[in-house]
Amino acid sequence: MIKVNKLFKTFEGRGGQIVRAVDDISTEVAKGEVVVIIGPSGSGKSTFLRCLNGLEDFDDGQVVIDGIDLTASKTNLNAIRREVGMVFQHFNLFPHKTVLENLTLAQQVVRKRKPAEAKEKAMKLLTKVGIAEKAQEYPSRLSGGQQQRVAIARALAMDPKVMLFDEPTSALDPEMVGEVLDVMKQLAKEGMTMAVVTHEMGFAREVANRVLFMDFGRILEDAPPAEFFTAPKEPRAQTFLKQVL
Amino acid sequence: MPAKRRSPQWPWQGLLVLILIGLAAGLWFATQRIHYEWRWSRVPQYFLYHDEASQTAPVAGVVLAINPSGADSRIELQPEGGGQPVAVTVETDTLKVKPGDAVAEDQDLGAVRSWKIGPLTWGLWVTIWISFVSGLIGMVIGLITGLCRLSPNPTLRGLAILYIELIRGTPLLVQIFIFYFFIGTVLNLDRTVAGIGALALFVGAYVAEIIRAGIQSIPRGQSEAARSLGMSATETMIYIVLPQAFKRVLPPLAGQFISLIKDSSLVSVIAITDLTKSGREIITSSFATFEIWFTVALLYLVVTSILSQVLFWLERRFARSD
Numbered sequence: 001m002i003k004v005n006k007l008f009k010t011f012e013g014r015g016g017q018i019v020r021a022v023d024d025i026s027t028e029v030a031k032g033e034v035v036v037i038i039g040p041s042g043s044g045k046s047t048f049l050r051c052l053n054g055l056e057d058f059d060d061g062q063v064v065i066d067g068i069d070l071t072a073s074k075t076n077l078n079a080i081r082r083e084v085g086m087v088f089q090h091f092n093l094f095p096h097k098t099v100l101e102n103l104t105l106a107q108q109v110v111r112k113r114k115p116a117e118a119k120e121k122a123m124k125l126l127t128k129v130g131i132a133e134k135a136q137e138y139p140s141r142l143s144g145g146q147q148q149r150v151a152i153a154r155a156l157a158m159d160p161k162v163m164l165f166d167e168p169t170s171a172l173d174p175e176m177v178g179e180v181l182d183v184m185k186q187l188a189k190e191g192m193t194m195a196v197v198t199h200e201m202g203f204a205r206e207v208a209n210r211v212l213f214m215d216f217g218r219i220l221e222d223a224p225p226a227e228f229f230t231a232p233k234e235p236r237a238q239t240f241l242k243q244v245l
Numbered sequence: 246m247p248a249k250r251r252s253p254q255w256p257w258q259g260l261l262v263l264i265l266i267g268l269a270a271g272l273w274f275a276t277q278r279i280h281y282e283w284r285w286s287r288v289p290q291y292f293l294y295h296d297e298a299s300q301t302a303p304v305a306g307v308v309l310a311i312n313p314s315g316a317d318s319r320i321e322l323q324p325e326g327g328g329q330p331v332a333v334t335v336e337t338d339t340l341k342v343k344p345g346d347a348v349a350e351d352q353d354l355g356a357v358r359s360w361k362i363g364p365l366t367w368g369l370w371v372t373i374w375i376s377f378v379s380g381l382i383g384m385v386i387g388l389i390t391g392l393c394r395l396s397p398n399p400t401l402r403g404l405a406i407l408y409i410e411l412i413r414g415t416p417l418l419v420q421i422f423i424f425y426f427f428i429g430t431v432l433n434l435d436r437t438v439a440g441i442g443a444l445a446l447f448v449g450a451y452v453a454e455i456i457r458a459g460i461q462s463i464p465r466g467q468s469e470a471a472r473s474l475g476m477s478a479t480e481t482m483i484y485i486v487l488p489q490a491f492k493r494v495l496p497p498l499a500g501q502f503i504s505l506i507k508d509s510s511l512v513s514v515i516a517i518t519d520l521t522k523s524g525r526e527i528i529t530s531s532f533a534t535f536e537i538w539f540t541v542a543l544l545y546l547v548v549t550s551i552l553s554q555v556l557f558w559l560e561r562r563f564a565r566s567d
């Protein structure tokens with residue numbers, strides 16, 4: 001479903017020095033697979049994820065989503081992005097739209113669905129994430145956990161083939177983390193292809209098919225969670241795990 | 246902790262009233278010193294006046310009959326050379342002929358009175374519609390320029406910056422002269438069109454900067470979320486960024502349009518009869534210099550206050566989603 005080949009992305013820092021945010025990453029995510037990406041802050045996890053749906057244009061390498069090459073000149077990035085849902089750390093709901101409108105807008109604008117059809121789909125998803133009764137509220141009236149569930153539903157409304165999560169629970173109060181993770185587990189169970197950047201090791205252990213450990217823009221370890229959490233090979237992964245567990 | 250004792254407000258309010266009274270008294274003494282005679286009664290006629298249009302006989306002949314109908318009277322005239330009688334209607338209390346009278350052609354038979362709009366009202370109207378039209382055009386120019394200013398295309402960005410800097414770096418009065426005497430002559434523009442054009446270009450540059458700041462104030466996460474749903478850059482701008490930016494730029498835009506109404510007084514220099522020009526013209530005939538200027542100032546104040554109230558109300562309506 002996702003194929004990444006020799007991906008490079010550098011940023012120019014303030015002092016003019018080059019930051020290699022993504023440094024020669026090659027990996028694959030199969031259909032229905034859940035991959036959890038972990039690593040210290042600044043290791044390039046977000047940047048890597050954002051390259052996968054073209055939010056960040058990378059310097060070199062190849063990203064193929066469902067057989068379509070992002071870098072090919074004839075590829076329409078907008079057409080790819082609608083197949084790749086993304087959930088952000090800070091939700092990024094549209095504050096001037098109600099919860100329902102947050103879910104229906106892109107369906108109508110991008111997928112050209114009829115209002116009734118879009119609304120039906122939206123209500124079904126809101127029911128699924130357990131906040132159908134908030135459909136007419138504005139996002140600012142919702143708790144963080146509720147907002148993040150709306151954000152997940154908003155991404156799902158486009159019927160994506162892949163879902164990317166960038167620290168979806170990091171901005172939440174602890175008591176709300178569970179409700180968001182439950183929605184994500186449900187999604188994984190239904191066979192969604194997912195790439196998740198998270199610090200929730202419990203989630204990684206329970207749901208992930210593979211754990212990718214990143215540092216300095218590279219994937220240092222790629223292993224099933226059972227293996228990774230019990231016997232990490234990389235010394236840096238070992239230190240990282242000692243710090244977070 | 247003891248509650249902070251509120252010092253009483255009334256001594257200060259009293260002082261405020263005293264100062265205002267002092268200012269009014271000062272004004273009165275000042276006009277006494279220059280022996281200015283206030284003639285406020287002359288002002289209302291410049292808003293609205295009762296016009297008497299005298300009605301004359303279209304032909305020479307004899308008054309056959311006068312038929313009253315309401316406040317008017319219908320005069321039936323038998324033309325001298327024979328033929329169909331003709332009728333003239335005047336107001337009864339201005340009637341100057343009796344049945345049987347012989348009248349000459351063009352003789353005054355009476356008058357019809359009507360309310361006419363005075364130059365102040367007319368000038369106010371011109372000021373309002375010139376401001377409105379140039380504000381509307383300026384808004385469109387500003388929106389386009391603001392978007393160009395943020396465009397990744399260096400040509401569009403350069404043009405936008407050049408335009409904004411040119412306008413913001415030169416006085417409006419000079420711009421109006423250039424627009425009227427140079428561009429207006431080259432393109433053979435009417436003075437009103439030139440005035441509106443100069444004002445629109447002027448306000449457009451300021452609106453562009455306001456729009457740019459508004460768009461930049463919307464967090465990047467908003468457009469990233471929209472793009473990640475597959476919206477194009479244009480769709481993101483239209484559905485996500487601009488509506489949110491618009492809400493934020495409403496207060497500075499309001500200020501800009503209020504300034505525009507005041508700045509529009511400068512078009513009087515190219516002989517557009519707006520409120521200011523009307524005031525100047527009236528003064529030459531009425532000699533009520535102070536009264537007219539005070540009235541003109543008050544009219545501007547009324548228009549700008551109404552506008553700021555309307556925009557304030559609009560702002561509150563848009564605030565419902567926060």
Ligand SMILES: Nc1ncnc2c1ncn2[C@@H]1O[C@H](COP(=O)(O)OP(=O)(O)OP(=O)(O)O)[C@@H](O)[C@H]1O
Nearest residue numbers: 011012013019021040041042043044045046047048
């Ligand atoms: N827009 C940018 N401009 C310049 N440097 C950037 C930019 N975005 C990221 N970087 C740099 O790239 C590196 C990787 O950043 P990234 O956000 O991908 O890390 P991360 O693993 O997601 O970290 P965190 O866990 O803190 O979110 C960092 O050194 C960061 O400073």
Ligand SMILES: [Mg+2]
Nearest residue numbers: 045046047167
């Ligand atoms: Mg990150």
